[in-house]
Amino acid sequence: MSHSNRLGSNHANWVNGLRSDFSREFANRREEEELKENLVGPLVNNVDRVHWYIKDNAKLHHTIKFDQIHDSSSPKPVFRRGQTFYVAMRFRDRDFDLDTDRIILNFRFGPKPSVAKDTLIVLPIINKKFTKTKDEWDVRIDPGTRAKDLVLQVFIPATAPVGIWRLNIRSGLKDRSQGAGMAVYKDETDVFILFNPWCKEDLVYLEDDKDREEYVMNDKGKVYVGSFRKPRGRPWAFGQFEDVVLPVACYVLELSKYPHSERGNPVKVVRAISGGVNDIDDEGILVGRWDGEYGDGIAPFKWTGSVRILEEYLKGGFRPVKYGQCWVFSAVTTTICRALGIPCRSVTNYVSAHDTNSSLTIDKFFSKAGDEIEGGPDGENWDSIWNFHVWNDVWMARPDLPPGYGGWQAIDATPQEESENKMQCGPASLEAVRRGDIGLGFDCPFVFAEVNADVMHWGEDDESDWGYKRMKMIQFHIGRSNPEGSAAERLAIHNAIRGSKRAQIYYEYQENVKEDVKFDLIELESIFVGEPFKVKVVIRNESDEPRTVSAALTAKSIYYTGVHHFNHQKS
Incomplete structure (x- = not known):
């Protein structure tokens, strides 16, 4: 049963x-x-409304240019951490009495505010002076307090998470015998808190006024494209103070899924931005395209500013905008970073390497007949050299690295190679790149190769253990972080090779071959479409013996990213 x-x-x-x-x-x-x-007694003093002194605070916080400050229907405060701001509240029932009224401010950040994680700030109104350290939120009663108006000065520590905060005010009685309950006033105002490059305690502090004006406040500039012989500046309107920018910047941080408690760390924030400006992983702002087919969107070269892109993103329900290329990704990144208070600049690297296998080299493989083997012997090598590539430098201290590696850091929002299973890149310390210290976070090997890679040509060889021998190594082709041929440059490469096992393997294939025959392909100043052209190759034998030379000369068209398009002729 x-x-x-x-x-x-x-x-x-x-x-x-x-x-x-x-x-x-x-x-x-x-x-x-x-x-x-929660029983609220009849003597509890209820909050009627809150006044943020929005424009007065904005002048002190260098945020007066933001459209949020001047919105006629719903202005919003924009503060920088590491400073104080003023806020006032008016009570509905009677005059404020410090001896009678128990008032507590709750600043809330994120969906699950927590005291332990510094995303729920509890500030009881007790003192007329600040009493805490600069590492903590603090509040004092301002002498301007009168009758029903309580005026407060609040200090935001320079480590506070950046983004949108909200304020709740709890009011009750200090004498619990008259009622233990507290009324809660929920202010619906979005309070933006940003990084502060004017504050010495903030990790993004930038000392020079001119630098702050250029890399934080300047809302227009140029992004350079073209070639190293013919660089060309594209005018760009960054527009970081426009009304659409701050909300989208905060949304991009949400895409990163970084805990809200970590959003005071500029290292994490810029890494999130580099992953959120492209659309690969999290439906970010821009779709990249390089094949010339832009019929279902807008061609990258037609954009002239960031604001229209961000407006399209917001109006389209946060669907990625079509299309961008490296200079567009970089310009939008500049806009987002400057809006959040992070000093930022767009950087163009001419003759820029794209190393796909962490060898620190750009490897080209050729058959015995002289034909390039696309993808290399294993089909996984797609190294290329771009005419130019544009990324960003951001300024910050790096307490997570050894001393001396703070300052400018490279980040790259153009989707190229995954980092920690996501299309994001940086921040990579420029000092680490200059020294070849590629073991430091984040993505230093990739950035190092972009500016320092040696170009290696490999040819099929039946006598080689792995089927290929190195035919040529070109040391001075890729854009450099140190002067070409200098001792500092070769030392940096030596240091970098020591930090990469794959690079050690590639550089070990010396084969004891002397490179005593030099080839010089004379570069053409210009080629007119549809017109014939001549190529001049100078071959110089620097040995004392005759040499037999086999050569293959191929003319092909490529995109500016170095990606092969079409073979025109081979001889």
């Missing part, structure tokens, strides 16, 4: 009834307890 049969057919209904009764009784008891706890 089954267990259910032994208990009778009505047992299941009886158990379900018990569950329902127990749940209902428990809920009723808790509701009664909460009503008792």
Whole structure:
């Protein structure tokens, strides 16, 4: 006999009834307890409204240019951490009395504010002076307090998370015998808190006024494209103070899924921005495209500013905008960073390497017939050299690295190679790149190769252990972080090779071959479309013996990213 049969057919209904009764009784008891706890006595002073002194605070916080400050219908405060701001509240029932009224400010950040994680700030109104350290939020009663108006000065520590905060105000009585409950006033104003490059305690502090004006406040400039012989500046309107920018910047941080408690760390924030400006992982701002087919969107070269892109992103329900290329990704990144208070600049690297396998080299493989083997011997090598590539430098201290590696850091929002399973890049210390210290976070090997990679040509060889021998190494082709041919440059490469096992393997294939025959392909100043052209190759034998030379000369068209398009002729 089954267990259910032994208990009778009505047992299941009886158990379900018990569950329902127990749940209902428990809920009723808790509701009664909460009503008792929250019982607000007749003497509690309720908050009627809050005044943020938006424009006065903005002048002190260098945020007066933001459109949010001047919105006629719903202005919003924009503060920088590491400073104080003023806020006032008017009570509805009677004059404020410090001896009678118990007032607590709750600043809340993120969906699950927590005191332990510094995303829920609890500030009781007690003192007329600041009493805490600069590492903590603090509040004092301002002498301007009168009658029903309580005026406060609040200090934001220079480590506070950046983004949108909200304020709740709890009001009750200090004498609990007259009522233990507290009324809660929920202010619906979005409070933007930003990084502060004017504050010495902030990790993004930038000392020089001219630098702050250029890399934080300047809302227009140029992004350079073209070639190293013919660089060309594209005018760009960054527009970081426009109304659409701050909300989208905060949304991009949400895409990163970084804990809200870590959003005071500029290292994490710029890494999130580099991943959120492109669309690969999290439906970020821009779709990249390089094949010339832009019929279902806008061609990258037609954009002239960031604001229109961000407006399209917001109006389209946060669907990625089509299309961008490296200079567009970089310009939008500049806009987002400057809006959040991070000093930022767009940087163009001419003859820029794209190393796809962390060898620190740009490797080209050729068959015995002289044909390039696309993808290399294993089909996984797609190294290329771009005419130019544009990324960003951001300024910050790096307490996570050894001393001396702070300052400018490279980040790159153009989707190229994954980092920690996501299309993001940086921040990579420029000092680490200059020294070849590629073991430091983040993505230093990739950035180092962009500016320092040696170009290696490999040819099929049946006598080689792995089927290829190195035919040529070009050391002075890629854009450099140190002067070409300098001792500092070769030392940096030596240091970098020591930090990469794959690079050690590639540089070990010397084969004891002397490179005593030099080839010089004379570069053409210009080629006119549809017109024939001549190529001049100078071959110089620097040995004392005759040399037999086999050469293959191929003319092909490529995109500016170095990606092969079409073979025109081979001889």
